[in-house]
Amino acid sequence: MDDDSLQARWERHTELPLTLASLLFLAAYAVRVLGHPLPAVWSDLCLVVLLAAWAFFAVDYAVRWRLSGRGPSFVPTHWLDTVVLVFPLLRPLRIVKLYEAVRRRAGQARLTLHARVIFYAGMSSVLLGFTGALSVYHHERGAPGATMRTFGDAVWWTCSTLATVGYGDIAPVTPMGRLIAVGVMVCGLALLGAVTGSFASWLVQVFSQEEDERPPGG
Template identity: 75%
Template sequence: MDDDSRRARWDEHMDMPLAVASMVFLAVYAIRVLAPRLPEIWRTLDLAVLLAAWALFAVDYAVRWWLSGQGLRFVRTHLLDTVVLVLPLLRPLRVVRVYETVQRRHGKPRLALHARVMAYAGLSTLLLGFTGALAVFQQERGAPGATMRTFGDAVWWTCSTLATVGYGDVVPVTPMGRLIAVGMMAMGLALLGAVTGTFASWLLQTFSREDDDERPPGD
């Protein structure tokens, strides 16, 4: 069995476990942020689950690096995987690949390209928005001069940031909160551009097909 086949089989077997680990990570992280007064034994268990999820991602990354045979070039050609491994808040994005995995295993037709792009961008926005709100709230809660006093404030700030509105009524004041905000702004612009660009392309193709259908033969 060649390396490409082994890598494909590994990816097929790991897609679902990594997606489950992503959701477990998100759930445990949410509990850790939103329920800070849990007994110490439960907080220790939460931390153990978070570390276990990271370990699974690390093992997957290491195996795929080894199977690729690319050496350090693997890091450059798999930047998203590298960033997901380093930045825990991006791990829930693995859930986006569940649809493709299920469709491949059942041999069902996939959505059209435009629909897939918009669906993936929408799901990514929801996942990143929720994890971003958790991360910012964790940093801002109790900070001197903070305007983000509740998780609802964090969700409101996240929505306005991802939508590139930026009302300015709720803003992060801590250095780490602002660093997370910069990342949220960049991702908001990228996702918004992907959705609007794909939607515009779909409209152009639809109108072009309608014009072709209405054009008399021979024109």
């Protein structure tokens, strides 16, 4: 039975608007970074979209905090929401939750644990790769001594960093670029560990089922 609390109803009603706002936020940021230099009117329009979307995220966070009745304990128990409020570029990660909500409303079975882990990891890798490349390129372009001269360089650097390869041919030189690099490294290790652990767990489950199905003495 679905939760009919005020918080649950608020979350159901804001799922789609928040998803659209997160995509608009990401698109506006991408236009500001990749379209540089922009005409003043377009730059201002993108800034308005960014600020309006972030204000929507902040209002949603404040309302859910208030409706939860948990006080300060709401922050650690909703750490992902707290992180995406501080770093709104990660907000599209909620698309996965929207996908599962649509499946439930359509009467479809929930994805298995292993499928959810793979789905989350795949979506997270694509999103973090794109947003990480945008963010680091935003701060690295034009910096003295920068080796990241194009957005393609930023994408290559982000992919190698998320994969924990780190060739070292391209590296951030600005303080903010290096701070973003630390975040990308941590996320890459976390995603790799999640996928590896889920795959290992799936293999153990498959082998255990085969062992159970094997006839005695076989």
